[in-house]
Amino acid sequence: MPRKEIKLPYKLERLSILDEKGKLDKSLEPDIPDELLLKLHRAMLAARRFDERLLNLQRQGRIGTFAPITGQEGAQLGAVANLRPDDWMVPCFRETAAEIWRGKTMDNAIIYFGGFDEGARPEDERNDLPIAVPVGSQTLHAVGLACAMKYRRKDTVVMTFFGDGATSEGDFHEAMNFAGVFQAPVIFVCQNNQWAISVPRSKQTRSETLAQKAFAYGMPGIQVDGNDVLAVYAAVKEAVERARAGEGPSFVECDTYRMMMHTTADDPKRYRSEEEVDEWRGRDPITRFQKYLKAKKLLKDTDIEKLEQEIKGEIQSAVDRAEALMKKLGDPLDMFSHTYAEIPPHLAEQKEELSQVLTSDKQEANHG
Numbered sequence: 001m002p003r004k005e006i007k008l009p010y011k012l013e014r015l016s017i018l019d020e021k022g023k024l025d026k027s028l029e030p031d032i033p034d035e036l037l038l039k040l041h042r043a044m045l046a047a048r049r050f051d052e053r054l055l056n057l058q059r060q061g062r063i064g065t066f067a068p069i070t071g072q073e074g075a076q077l078g079a080v081a082n083l084r085p086d087d088w089m090v091p092c093f094r095e096t097a098a099e100i101w102r103g104k105t106m107d108n109a110i111i112y113f114g115g116f117d118e119g120a121r122p123e124d125e126r127n128d129l130p131i132a133v134p135v136g137s138q139t140l141h142a143v144g145l146a147c148a149m150k151y152r153r154k155d156t157v158v159m160t161f162f163g164d165g166a167t168s169e170g171d172f173h174e175a176m177n178f179a180g181v182f183q184a185p186v187i188f189v190c191q192n193n194q195w196a197i198s199v200p201r202s203k204q205t206r207s208e209t210l211a212q213k214a215f216a217y218g219m220p221g222i223q224v225d226g227n228d229v230l231a232v233y234a235a236v237k238e239a240v241e242r243a244r245a246g247e248g249p250s251f252v253e254c255d256t257y258r259m260m261m262h263t264t265a266d267d268p269k270r271y272r273s274e275e276e277v278d279e280w281r282g283r284d285p286i287t288r289f290q291k292y293l294k295a296k297k298l299l300k301d302t303d304i305e306k307l308e309q310e311i312k313g314e315i316q317s318a319v320d321r322a323e324a325l326m327k328k329l330g331d332p333l334d335m336f337s338h339t340y341a342e343i344p345p346h347l348a349e350q351k352e353e354l355s356q357v358l359t360s361d362k363q364e365a366n367h368g
């Protein structure tokens, strides 16, 4: 029996279009209308400033825990910019920028992080799912939706986001396998931000890349420089076009970095070095993109200053509206309202009991 090499129909590429200094590889420049380039830039800048403001609010005790996205703006916005409004976006917990791109208001993001599920409701006109906290679970939801789209012969596609850590979950592998077998129109966008809380990418898998995992499931995979919004946009565009044309799923690994903490509940200084963070700071997706836009004469420093002011005002108004609304929300009895269409007897009993406790507490408080 001879040993011979099995030739596989895939090759792995890494795509980078704008280098770390913002220098462009002209031969790879995607054809993106100026209007979309500027919209992407505004969204990236707004996402960064929103993150900074959310961190302040959290530190002041005005909202609860949240997962910052600083550093990942290019990865998520470059990807989601390829979707039509009627496509589906299935996020995890770090897609604030992508959700806002899809129509979520900053107000609702604040309300969600403030602890109120009213902020989790996707906009009616968008086919998006709410935030998924169980790591990797959303990949299965996305494949289910994509199979439904295929069954209904629609040309809508589904894009799901997850991190490097999620690729160690069974859900991810089941989703990839099912999508490959059934050729579901789904785009798996992995934001490899190098860390799953305190677990580094090197302890997540022995694979050289995450992108190569695509091949085991019979779908194309590519690694892109995730801090290069042009590269992310171009690679995801190909994947979306394939899915829309009935050519099945794809996997895109965005090689990026989470510059802040995992969530506001952890301290990254305990598990990673300042040098590492500084090194990645030098690859900031926003400064890189601004250099490109300036070289194209689409953006000037004065435009950036103006945008910064506008965004600041926008964020402030969202904070004011969200805080006003949060004052009115939060009746403890609400916890009984959103699980069952008809409340079962044992919960009805508990609701009644809590209601009495709350009334007597209030009466006691009124009597001083």
Ligand SMILES: Cc1ncc(C[n+]2csc(CCOP(=O)(O)OP(=O)(O)O)c2C)c(N)n1
Pocket (backbone or CB within 6 Å): 094, 133, 134, 135, 136, 162, 163, 164, 165, 166, 167, 193, 195, 196, 197, 258, 262
């Ligand atoms: C099933 C499950 N296990 C564990 C957790 C706790 N947890 C929350 S985020 C996280 C790490 C996720 O890392 P990654 O997938 O790389 O995404 P990132 O947070 O880096 O964006 C873990 C273990 C969870 N939410 N769900």
